[in-house]
Amino acid sequence: MDANVSTSPGDADVLIVGAGPTGLAAATMLMRSGVKPVIVDKLATGQNTSRAAVIHAHTLEVLEQLGVAERLAGQGLKLNEFTLRDRDRVLVRLRFDTIPSRHNYLLMLPQDVTEAILTQALAEAGGSVRRGCTVTELAETSDGVRATLVSSNGPQTIRARYVVGADGMQSVVRQAAGIGFTGGSYEESFVLGDIEMTWAAGRDQVMLFVSPAGLVVVAPLPSGTFRIVATLDPAPEQPGVADMQALLDTRGPTRANAKVSAVRWSSRFRLHHRVADHYRRGRLFLVGDAAHVHSPAGGQGMNTGLVDACVLGRMLSDVVQGRRDDGYLDRYEALRRPAAKQVLDLAGRMTHMATLKSAPQRFLRSAVLGMLGTNPMFRRRLEMDLCGLSRRAAAEPPQ
Numbered sequence: 001m002d003a004n005v006s007t008s009p010g011d012a013d014v015l016i017v018g019a020g021p022t023g024l025a026a027a028t029m030l031m032r033s034g035v036k037p038v039i040v041d042k043l044a045t046g047q048n049t050s051r052a053a054v055i056h057a058h059t060l061e062v063l064e065q066l067g068v069a070e071r072l073a074g075q076g077l078k079l080n081e082f083t084l085r086d087r088d089r090v091l092v093r094l095r096f097d098t099i100p101s102r103h104n105y106l107l108m109l110p111q112d113v114t115e116a117i118l119t120q121a122l123a124e125a126g127g128s129v130r131r132g133c134t135v136t137e138l139a140e141t142s143d144g145v146r147a148t149l150v151s152s153n154g155p156q157t158i159r160a161r162y163v164v165g166a167d168g169m170q171s172v173v174r175q176a177a178g179i180g181f182t183g184g185s186y187e188e189s190f191v192l193g194d195i196e197m198t199w200a201a202g203r204d205q206v207m208l209f210v211s212p213a214g215l216v217v218v219a220p221l222p223s224g225t226f227r228i229v230a231t232l233d234p235a236p237e238q239p240g241v242a243d244m245q246a247l248l249d250t251r252g253p254t255r256a257n258a259k260v261s262a263v264r265w266s267s268r269f270r271l272h273h274r275v276a277d278h279y280r281r282g283r284l285f286l287v288g289d290a291a292h293v294h295s296p297a298g299g300q301g302m303n304t305g306l307v308d309a310c311v312l313g314r315m316l317s318d319v320v321q322g323r324r325d326d327g328y329l330d331r332y333e334a335l336r337r338p339a340a341k342q343v344l345d346l347a348g349r350m351t352h353m354a355t356l357k358s359a360p361q362r363f364l365r366s367a368v369l370g371m372l373g374t375n376p377m378f379r380r381r382l383e384m385d386l387c388g389l390s391r392r393a394a395a396e397p398p399q
């Protein structure tokens with residue numbers, strides 16, 4: 001390695017940039033496999049907001065390797081049913097208690113709780129996040145990567161054999177690798193919020209309503225609140241009680257008597273659908289939102305990233321510990337990029353279906369879905385796609 005490079009704060013086999021859910025999962029997987037990575041995040045504390053609210057069966061199966069699946073399940077709310085409705089009419093009813101998995105449910109859990117459990121698992125494995133460190137530059141050398149980190153102590157350099165970009169949609173790792181992020185943006189803005197309300201339809205299922213005014217998703221959360229997600233244009237910066245009430249009144253069931261009393265957290269965002277053109281360039285790798293972003297329809301974003309992280313963590317540990325050569329890591333992209341494309345396709349189809357604007361198209365959509373909803377094979381395929389079990393093979397590092 002380059003002799004002029006400062007070794008502070010220390011060299012590493014693997015440097016992980018970003019300590020969101022995917023960075024934490026990758027770090028824990030490496031630690032549990034015998035490799036001590038350096039993991040840094042520019043934030044002084046975690047983001048601590050609710051955001052991704054569902055963990056699917058396949059993700060829980062994969063997270064068993066980190067020893068967190070039972071803990072997550074213990075803190076979350078287990079639901080068996082997901083219904084797609086045109087206001088009062090059920091078009092498709094999906095059941096998760098019959099899927100072929102130990103985790104035969106939808107697990108509702110806010111992202112800040114998921115991140116806290118992953119942080120605890122990392123600590124139990126002997127690791128911790130270096131917070132307040134921003135990676136500003138990455139340069140490949142003949143035998144590694146030289147990363148420049150900026151913190152309150154000034155700039156520092158760290159050398160690593162491999163770098164994992166778990167640094168979200170604006171990834172500096174992806175940019176340093178010169179990897180394109182191909183795709184586009186949705187026209188609509190989305191709002192989401194965790195609210196308190198009385199809801200006559202109960203707390204035992206996720207409901208996605210389509211209506212002439214747009215879509216609204218209502219999902220119960222473990223704290224007794226409900227997660228609301230909806231398209232809205234123009235969207236207020238921080239949707240309040242009246243905004244949430246109006247969404248439910250105009251898009252939800254006509255006889256539900258929803259009464260919103262408080263908004264605990266809310267946000268608005270614009271959606272993109274993009275996949276990185278490659279998941280690896282040289283010694284730089286991408287996981288999670290750095291590699292793929294899409295609509296929240298179906299709640300797949302964080303789930304796909306967590307699986308990326310566990311797969312790459314296992315593959316890197318084999319290479320770093322000499323059980324495989326570097327070429328083995330090329331297979332990471334072959335395994336995980338098609339899975340992301342499937343997820344983008346699924347989320348895109350669901351979003352398109354739920355946001356149709358013209359009346360004849362909406363009429364046709366509800367008629368076709370109502371018919372397909374009676375077909376058990378159609379329902380099972382959708383259940384397997386949503387809970388991730390149809391992508392099981394893409395989570396197995398090749399032998």
Ligand SMILES: Cc1cc2nc3c(=O)[nH]c(=O)nc-3n(C[C@H](O)[C@H](O)[C@H](O)COP(=O)(O)OP(=O)(O)OC[C@H]3O[C@@H](n4cnc5c(N)ncnc54)[C@H](O)[C@@H]3O)c2cc1C
Nearest residue numbers: 018020021022041042051052134135167168288289301302
């Ligand atoms: C408002 C909102 C609502 C959402 N709702 C849902 C939902 O309902 N369902 C769903 O599945 N998903 C949802 N998502 C998406 C979900 O939150 C992401 O898929 C998930 O957080 C991705 O995890 P990640 O670890 O890949 O990236 P992130 O969570 O974005 O974490 C990236 C980390 O990298 C750090 N970082 C970035 N750049 C650097 C740098 N240069 N140096 C050091 N650190 C750096 C950041 O500080 C951050 O902590 C939502 C997102 C938002 C913003």
